[in-house]
Amino acid sequence: xxxxxxxxxxxxxxxxxxxxxxxxxxxxxxxxxxxxxxxxxxxxxxxxxxxxxxxxxxxxxxxxxxxxxxxxxxxxxxxxxxxxxxxxxxxxxxxxxxxxxxxxxxxxxxxxxxxxxxxxxxxxxxxxxxxxxxxxxxxxxxxxxxxxxxxxxxxxxxxxxxxxxxxxxxxxxxxxxxxxxxxxxxxxxxxxxxxxxxxxxxxxxxxxxxxxxxxxxxxxxxxxxxxxxxxxxxxxxxxxxxxxxxxxxxxxxxxxxxxxxxxxxxxxxxxxxxxxxxxxxxxxxxxxxxxxxxxxxxxxxxxxxxxxxxxx
Amino acid sequence: xxxxxxxxxxxxxxxxxxxxxxxxxxxxxxxxxxxxxxxxxxxxxxxxxxxxxxxxxxxxxxxxxxxxxxxxxxxxxxxxxxxxxxxxxxxxxxxxxxxxxxxxxxxxxxxxxxxxxxxxxxxxxxxxxxxxxxxxxxxxxxxxxxxxxxxxxxxxxxxxxxxxxxxxxxxxxxxxxxxxxxxxxxxxxxxxxxxxxxxxxxxxxxxxxxxxxxxxxxxxxxxxxxxxxxxxxxxxxxxxxxxxxxxxxxxxxxxxxxxxxxxxxxxxxxxxxxxxx
Amino acid sequence: xxxxxxxxxxxxxxxxxxxxxxxxxxxxxxxxxxxxxxxxxxxxxxxxxxxxxxxxxxxxxxxxxxxxxxxxxxxxxxxxxxxxxxxxxxxxxxxxxxxxxxxxxxxxxxxxxxxxxxxxxxxxxxxxxxxxxxxxxxxxxxxxxxxxxxxxxxxxxxxxxxxxxxxxxxxxxxxxxxxxxxxxxxxxxxxxxxxxxxxxxxxxxxxxxxxxxxxxxxxxxxxxxxxxxxxxxxxxxxxxxxxxxxxxxxxxxxxxxxxxxxxxxxxxxxxxxxxxxxxxxxxxxxxxxxxxxxxxxxxxxxxxxxxxxxxxxxxxxxxxxxxxxxx
Numbered sequence: 001x002x003x004x005x006x007x008x009x010x011x012x013x014x015x016x017x018x019x020x021x022x023x024x025x026x027x028x029x030x031x032x033x034x035x036x037x038x039x040x041x042x043x044x045x046x047x048x049x050x051x052x053x054x055x056x057x058x059x060x061x062x063x064x065x066x067x068x069x070x071x072x073x074x075x076x077x078x079x080x081x082x083x084x085x086x087x088x089x090x091x092x093x094x095x096x097x098x099x100x101x102x103x104x105x106x107x108x109x110x111x112x113x114x115x116x117x118x119x120x121x122x123x124x125x126x127x128x129x130x131x132x133x134x135x136x137x138x139x140x141x142x143x144x145x146x147x148x149x150x151x152x153x154x155x156x157x158x159x160x161x162x163x164x165x166x167x168x169x170x171x172x173x174x175x176x177x178x179x180x181x182x183x184x185x186x187x188x189x190x191x192x193x194x195x196x197x198x199x200x201x202x203x204x205x206x207x208x209x210x211x212x213x214x215x216x217x218x219x220x221x222x223x224x225x226x227x228x229x230x231x232x233x234x235x236x237x238x239x240x241x242x243x244x245x246x247x248x249x250x251x252x253x254x255x256x257x258x259x260x261x262x263x264x265x266x267x268x269x270x271x272x273x274x275x276x277x278x279x280x281x282x283x284x285x286x287x288x289x290x291x292x293x294x295x296x297x298x299x300x301x302x303x304x305x306x307x308x309x310x311x312x
Numbered sequence: 313x314x315x316x317x318x319x320x321x322x323x324x325x326x327x328x329x330x331x332x333x334x335x336x337x338x339x340x341x342x343x344x345x346x347x348x349x350x351x352x353x354x355x356x357x358x359x360x361x362x363x364x365x366x367x368x369x370x371x372x373x374x375x376x377x378x379x380x381x382x383x384x385x386x387x388x389x390x391x392x393x394x395x396x397x398x399x400x401x402x403x404x405x406x407x408x409x410x411x412x413x414x415x416x417x418x419x420x421x422x423x424x425x426x427x428x429x430x431x432x433x434x435x436x437x438x439x440x441x442x443x444x445x446x447x448x449x450x451x452x453x454x455x456x457x458x459x460x461x462x463x464x465x466x467x468x469x470x471x472x473x474x475x476x477x478x479x480x481x482x483x484x485x486x487x488x489x490x491x492x493x494x495x496x497x498x499x500x501x502x503x504x505x506x507x508x509x510x511x512x513x514x515x516x517x518x519x520x521x522x523x524x525x526x527x528x529x530x531x532x533x534x535x536x537x538x539x540x541x542x543x544x545x546x547x548x549x550x551x552x553x554x555x556x557x558x559x560x561x562x563x564x565x566x567x568x569x570x571x572x573x574x575x576x577x578x579x580x581x582x583x584x585x586x587x588x589x
Numbered sequence: 590x591x592x593x594x595x596x597x598x599x600x601x602x603x604x605x606x607x608x609x610x611x612x613x614x615x616x617x618x619x620x621x622x623x624x625x626x627x628x629x630x631x632x633x634x635x636x637x638x639x640x641x642x643x644x645x646x647x648x649x650x651x652x653x654x655x656x657x658x659x660x661x662x663x664x665x666x667x668x669x670x671x672x673x674x675x676x677x678x679x680x681x682x683x684x685x686x687x688x689x690x691x692x693x694x695x696x697x698x699x700x701x702x703x704x705x706x707x708x709x710x711x712x713x714x715x716x717x718x719x720x721x722x723x724x725x726x727x728x729x730x731x732x733x734x735x736x737x738x739x740x741x742x743x744x745x746x747x748x749x750x751x752x753x754x755x756x757x758x759x760x761x762x763x764x765x766x767x768x769x770x771x772x773x774x775x776x777x778x779x780x781x782x783x784x785x786x787x788x789x790x791x792x793x794x795x796x797x798x799x800x801x802x803x804x805x806x807x808x809x810x811x812x813x814x815x816x817x818x819x820x821x822x823x824x825x826x827x828x829x830x831x832x833x834x835x836x837x838x839x840x841x842x843x844x845x846x847x848x849x850x851x852x853x854x855x856x857x858x859x860x861x862x863x864x865x866x867x868x869x870x871x872x873x874x875x876x877x878x879x880x881x882x883x884x885x886x887x888x889x890x891x892x893x894x895x896x897x898x899x900x901x902x903x904x905x906x907x908x909x910x911x912x913x914x915x916x
Contacts, residue, residue, distance in 0.1 A: 020431040028443060143571025145523050147530045148546055148564035155553040210688040213645055218703045218754070219676030222668075228702070229691055236693070244433065251438030255527055259550075269439065270531055273446040285435070285443050293434045307693050308738045 003304060010300055014293060021289040022074060025282055026067050030059070079283035084275045089283035092268060097287060099169060099264035100253050102176065106184035107249060108242070111192035118192075119199035120226075126204060135200075138193035146252045150186040150259035157182055167261035183260045187252045191245055198241050202234035209233070236307045243299025247292050329580025335573030342386055343393035352380035354387040354540045363556045373558035375548060381558055385566050387540040392570065395452065395525035395534075396518040402460045404514055407467025408507065414468060415475030415506075416498050425472065432465045438524065442533055450533045455525065463517070467510050474506035508585045515578030519571040526567055542567050593618035593657075594794055595642070595679075595762055600654040602634075602641045607651070609865045611637040613818040615654075616892075619762065624788060624795040626809035626826065628802060628841070632862050634818040635798045636684075639764045643681055644671060658762075677707035680755035684767035686747035690739040690754075697735035700754050707758035722753040725790075726783060745776035749783065756787060763788075763795045769804060781808050802841055806830065811898065814838045817862060817873035820892060824899040830916060834901040836880045836909050843915035872904070880905040880912075 054060050058069055073080070079089035122134040158166040170179040206212060207230055215229040254266035261267070265284055272280035304310045342349055358378030366373045372381035414425045444458035445451075478484060479502065487497040528534030529543025537544050542563040549559025595618065602612040612634045619625050627635045641652045644663065656663040658674060666674065675681075683689035691699060697719055704715045723731035726749040739747055748768060755763060765784065769777040785808055788795055797809060805812050805826060813823045814837065822835040833839040840858040860877040863869055869876055875885040884904050892902040903909060 016427070017430060017434060020427070021434060024431060024435070029447065139572060139575060140568060142575060143519060143523075143568045145526055145530075145543070145546075145564065145567055147527060147543070148560070148567065151546065151550055151553060151560060152564075155557070159554050208647065210683055210685060211691040213640075214681075214683055214689045214751075214754075215691070215702075216645055217643055217675055217681040219672040219674070219706050220702060221672065221706070224702065228694070233691070233693060247433060247436040250436040254436075254438055254442070255531070258531065269442070273442060273533070276446070278446070281443055281446055285439060288436055288439050289434045292436060296434070309692060309740055 006304055006310075007301060010297060014297060017293050018290065019071075021286060021293070022071055023067070025285050025289075026070055028285075029278065029282055030063065030066070074286065079286070080279035082272070082280045083277045084272070085277070085280075089279050092280060093265065093283060093287050096263060096265045096268045097291075099176075099262060100250070100257065100266055101291070103180050103184055103187065103253055103256070103262065103264060104246070104249050106177070106180055107187035107191065107253075108246075110184055110188035111195055112242075114188065114192040115195035115199060116231075119196045119203060120231075122196070123200045123203035123207065134196070138196050141189045141193040144189065146186060146190065146255045147259050149189060150183065150256055153182050153186055154260060169262055169264075180262070183256045183262060186259075187249060187256050190252070191249055194245060194248075195238060195242060199234060199238045202237050203230060206230050206234045232306065236303060239299060239303055239306060243296055243302075246295040246299075250288055250292065326580045326583045328576040329584065332573050332576025332578075332580055335569060336577055339389055339393055339570050339573060343389035346387045346390050350380075350383035350386040352383040354379065354384040355538055356380075363552065363559075365556070366558055372562040373556065375545075375556070375559045376552060381545075381562055384540040384545055385542070385563050388542045388545065388563065388566065389570075391452075391535055391539060391541045392522055392525060392567075395455075396521050396570075396574070398452075398456050399459045399521040399525060400463065400514060400517045402456070403463030403517075404467055404510070406460070407464035408471050408503070408510060410464060411468035411471030411510075412475050412498050412503050412506070415472035416479060416494065416502065418476070422472065425468065429465055429469055432462055435462075437462060438527065441524065442528070442531070445528065445533050450528075450536065452525075452535055455528055455534050459521065459524065466517070467513065470510045470513055471503075471506055474509060475502055478502045478506050512578050512582045512585065515574050515581060519574035519578075522567060522570055522574075592620055594621050594659060595619040595796075596655075596657040597638075597642065598655040598657065600638065600641055600652070600656065602637050602646060602650055602652045604647075604650050611650075611818055611865055612641055615815070615818075615820055617813050617820065617823065619794045619796055621761075621794055622788065622792055623810045624785070624797060624808055626805040626812035627796060627798045627815060628800065628805055628812055629815035630800055630862050632865070633815040634865075635815050636766050638815070639681065639766050639796065639798055642764065643675060643679065645681075672706070676703055676755075676760070677758045678760055679762045679764060680758075680760040681764040681766065682748075682751045682755045682768050685771050686744070686751045687739070687771070689751060690747060692739055695736050695738055696742075696750050699750075700735070700757055703754055703757040718757070719753075722757055725756070725787070726750070726753045728753070744772050745779065748772060748776075748780050752780075752783065752787070756791065759791060761793050763793055764798075765795060766798045767800070768797070770799070770801070777804070778807075784808070802830075802844075814841065817868055818865060819873070819902070820900075821874070821903065822901045823892075824896075828899060831914055832910060833914055834895065834906040834910055835903040836878045836905065837874045839909055839912065839915060840877075872902075880908050 051060075058066055061069075077090050079093070081088055082092060085092065118134050118138075122131045125131050154166060157163045164182045165179050168179055170176055211233075212225060212229050215225045220229075250266070253264065254269055256262070257264045257266035258270050265288070269281065269284050272278075272284070300310075346354075356379065358374065358380075361370070361374050361378045363376055364370055364374040364378075370380050370382065372385060374380055375384075410425075414421050440462055441455070441458040444461060445454050448454035448457060475498070484497060484502060487501050492501075525534050526541065526543030526546070529541045530547045531543075532547070535541035535544055537548070545563040546560040549556065549561075549563075552559050597618070598616050600612055600615040601610065603610050615634070615638055617625065617627075627638065629635045637646065637650075640646050641650075642656050642663065644652065646652060652664055654664070658679065661670075663671065663674060690696075697716075700719045700722060701715050704710055704718055708715075708718075710718060719735055720731040723735060728734055728746060728749050734742075739750070742750060748771075752768075763784070768784065769780050772780060781804060784795060784797075787793070797804070799805060809826050811823065811825050812829055813820050814829070814835065815821065816837050822829060822833070822838045824834075829838060830842065833842055837858075844858065858877055863873060863876070869886075871887045872878070872881070872885045872890050875881040878885065880903075882905060888904075890902040890904050892900050894900045895906075
């Protein structure tokens, strides 16, 4: 079937992408000025120590060999050991990344719950008060830094009102949700602003389309016209944008986790940078990039399902 | 049913452009001459006036070292507006040149470029930037380098798409017929007609740069304390949110206001350029 | 006139708070089983007239006058009554099936939702009816093609799909907005023939909007010529073709290629229709008219009945009549 071959082709496309991710991360660490060993040990490192670290990391061998070794160990799930935490990086990622994924999923859900109805209100009352109010509010939302919003929400709803915990992750799934709600809300704001803006424009474009007129001419109920004919078509471009925004969301998660002291991958990333724990930074960069490319894959599949013309 | 309304005699500037432009103009003036507006030295400690709430003497209060928050917010305009420009100008120029060449050449250059774009967008931008900063070390210059390594791609993508459209129009053929060199056709004839969307994106990008710069400042990877930078200030005040909210809240408002200035200007500019077409 | 199914009285549609009048004081009737052609250049208001009848004008449009469907005014109906008429009793098909069919829904869903809205058929019966409709409009292999999407059909087949959707609930009136304009000439004839056959089989009336007088000659019983939002001449097709009374109609007829040559767009009248926002004083056609005299430039000619079912709005109809039909 068409769809099946589309999925197969799309999965094959992942391979060069993954390879490229490895090359970039490899190049990043090895080709940029400043060598990792002295970065790790600081300015007052002894030459002997630098050499030892270089040898341990295999940095004294030719670049292509280094890359082959690097690629093979990554492929076998070996991302090296954390310098400060003395644990395998893979293990660290396995415990920390799910927290970040849960946070991101919650944020995405909240963003959609906000964006879709508001986009509808704004698009169907184009140019009127409600439209201006929604757009104005979201213009502000777009200019609001994540860490600032997080800090304010944390202070008001956490410290003052005590509706939510002021940080951490809690035990058990419900506690996790409770702990992650404020961070997710923080993270959701700018995404929902972006989605709202795009969906509003898409709805405006679709709402005067001939097939929507034709649907009305069939005597369908307005709700059916709106959901089946307007929203479904308008969502196609918004889904693409949603997928592309996942990187921004993960970027935001790095900061949000720092503000709310959530022990996720983002927090680990920042801590590792402070500690110059470069195997962890490298491993996390790879993991996050892989996560993003998997999200792109998922987005394409959802799009192919929404729009049969995509899978050709 | 074409719109047959008579063409407007004079271009009326859209309101977002006026408001946004005014905010930006004020931001630039304050950023260039902060000393004219700041009542105090932004780094002067005053142990006699620690953590004071906003008052006539200190409209935005003082921080835990007795520094005047208003003066620090004003002086931060210098750094943060600088971030907006410096972090974006290199990607803008470099990306425009690459994009113009790629869009004009097409073929394998375009295919290769497409792969690069695909790869770059798989890295969460901030993650990549802080990964680079972690290798190079914290600081503004390293942040500019990190942003530059990645940011040019977005401009190049916009310009390449525009140039591709322009290339097919008649006047490009006319240029070739006149025997102009490729470079002359690209940069004298095609680029001026292709650059407007990139300028609109530049506005958005400067707003994003301020968000990024202040985020890195907050994380301790951008501007270094005791510099007056909004992100740094918010980080300074984060432990006092319950008792002295003003240390963090006012710098944040400055970020929002400036970001609003850029995005309103971008929206207004887009509107003007759209109707002009 | 009491035998009319649809009676349009003084229909006037304006946009932008009355700044643009797209349809101006238009009246006509449609009788059971007849095909009425609504003819004019693009921008003459014929499509807006159709959409106004169905209350499908954009939000900025205001529709005045009366649209009496079996004696009830469509323009005053409640939303739920209007829904029952739309698609159930009066169906509309559009010019461009590529844009009028929803690209992301299988054809079956687009037929079935019409049946759901207007009939009590259960699931199985709706599926059977959908297959029957595909057969009716001449699409082979119905069961398989119902699962396909619009982009998988050819242009002519797509138009057949749209007709199948329009006919799903046995309407008594079909409003067809340039149904063949987007199609190849050979396919055009097939689609027109299909519409006529279906009219006979289902005993419905048709209003056919077109700019193509060849189409009118081949399909319509009566015709109304529109110019700049007004009807300028009506009559049976035979009458109008033999004895055009309005200079514009005569010009239109002059632009129809004669037997044996291919049909083409109407091009032979000098100039272009005036923009609706800036109509000239008097008769809107006078700047392009070879017969224009002083009164044409100052006074608007009214549509006068000159015989039963025959009317014209032209001061110089005697001169036009004397010049004879160009055909």
